Amino acid sequence: MSIAAEFSGGFSTARVFALVKRYIYLLRASWPRLLELVYWPAVQMVTWGFLQAYVMQTSNAVVFGAGIFIGGMLLWDLLFRSQLGFSMSFLEEMWARNMGNLLMSPLRPLEFVAALMVMSLVRLALGLGPVALLAIPFFGFNVFAIGLPLAVFIANLVLFGWAVALVVSGLILRNGIGAEGLAWTIMFIVLPLGCVYYPVAMLPAWLQPISWALPPTAVFEGLRAILSTGAIRPDLMLWAFALNIVYVSVSIVIFLYLLERSRVAGSLVQMGE
C-alpha cells in the first residue's frame, strides 16, 4: 500500500478517541506515570529558578531579572515533553506488544498519529501546567503574563516536538525497540543548537544558519525579545511556522515510509530488539 493511499479513505475521530481512551486508562491506572509527568519539570524549574536568583545578584539584573533562564527552561521542557509525550504513548504500544493488534484493526496510521498528538497535549497539560503555576509563588515568574505570544510559542514548539517524535517513532517501528533510546535523547541536540538559554549571536558564524533552520531557535529568540525589551517579533513566529509546516509534512511522509518499510522487512511481526 503506497504512502499516498494512507491519506485516502477517510479519517475517523471515533477511532482516534477510542485509542486516546486507552492511554487515559493507562495513566489513571498508574500513579508512577502521573508522578513522572510532573517530577522532572518541577526539578528543572526549581534548579533554574535558584540559578537565576543567584545570577541576578552577581550580574546584570535588567537582562537576567526578566526571567530568561526560567522562561527558557519552561519552554524547553515544553518542547522536550511534546516530543516525549508523543513518543511515550507510542512506546507503550511497543512495550505492551499491542502494535500488531492496532495495525490489524481498522485504525488508520494517520488516526494513530492523531491519537498520539492528542496524548502529547494531555501529558503536557498535566505535567507543565502545575509547574508553570508553581513558578509564580516560588520565583515570581508568571509565564502566562506573556499573553497571546505564549500561545504562538507553544504551538510552534509542540509542532516541532511532534515532527521529531514522528521520525523517532518510524525509526523504532523499522528498527525495533532497541532504537527507543532515540526517544529520550534526540531532542537534546536542540538544547545547544536551538539557543535555549543564549542568543544565536553567541554561536560561531558557520553554525548560525543551521540554528536558524530549527523552529525552536526563532521561538527562544522571540521569548528573549519579549522578556528583556517587551518587543513582540511576529517575523520570528512566521519563520518558525513556515519551517514547522515543512518539518511536520516531511516527518509524516517519513513515518509512513518507515511503516511501509517495516511491512516489507517483516519487523512488525518481530516487535523485539
Place this chain on the structure above:
Amino acid sequence: MQSSSASAIAVAQLAKSYNGAVAVAGIDFTCAQGEVLGLLGGNGAGKTTTIAMIMGLVTPSAGSVHVLGVDMARERHKVLGRINFESPYVDMPHRLTVRQNLTVFAGLYGVVDVKARIAELASDLDLADVLDRPSGKLSAGQKTRVALAKALINEPELLLLDEPTASLDPDTADWIRTHLEEYRKRRNAAILLASHNMAEVERLCDRVIIMKKGRIADQGVPADLVARYGRANLEEVFLDVARGTELPA
C-alpha cells in the same frame, strides 16, 4: 481455484524473501466463506509469514492476497473492520482491565453498542468474573479467552488464528474449540487456523494445507489425507510430510 470475490481468502503466487532467504515460495490457495482451513507445518515452514501477509502486516515480495474480495496490497483498510485475529505474537495491554481493553477495541472496530457486546462476549466466553481485573493478572487460559473475545469483538467474517490453544490445559483448549465451532456455525465465518495440535486440526478443519520450506507440500480433507497416506491419524501424516517419507504405492 475459486475467484477472489467468492472467497474469504484468495492467495495467488504469494512469495516472501528476506535478504535472499525464502520464507514463502509462491503459494496458491483459497479459503471459502464458512470454511475452516488448517495451515500446518513445522517451525520455519512459512505459516506465520503467510498469515502475516494475509493480515497485511508483512508486504509480499510477489503475488497477491485478496480478503473478502479486497486486494490487501491496495485497499487493506476497506476490509480490516470485517476480519480479526488472535496470535501469540501480540498481547493485550496488561495494565488495562479486560473491560477497558475490550472497550478500546470495540471503539476501534466501530462496534455500535459496546456495553451490550462486551456483556455478550463475557457471557459466551465465561469472562464475567474477570472483566474488571487487569489483563496482565489473568491465568493463561483466561488470557486466551480474553484474546478470543478481542478477536470476536466485531463478529468477524474471517478469523485468523495462530496457535489459539497453545499452552492451555486440555479442558480449556476443548472449551475454546467448542466455542470456535459454534461461532463458525452461527456466523458462517471463515477461519484460517495455524496449529501444531493435530487432534485440534482434525476436529475443527474442513481442509488442511501442509507447508514445508515455504511451499505447499500437500493439502486436502483431513480424512482423505489420512487414507491416502495409509496412516491412523493426521499427526502421522504430518510426520510423513515433514520427514519426506514416500507415499505408499
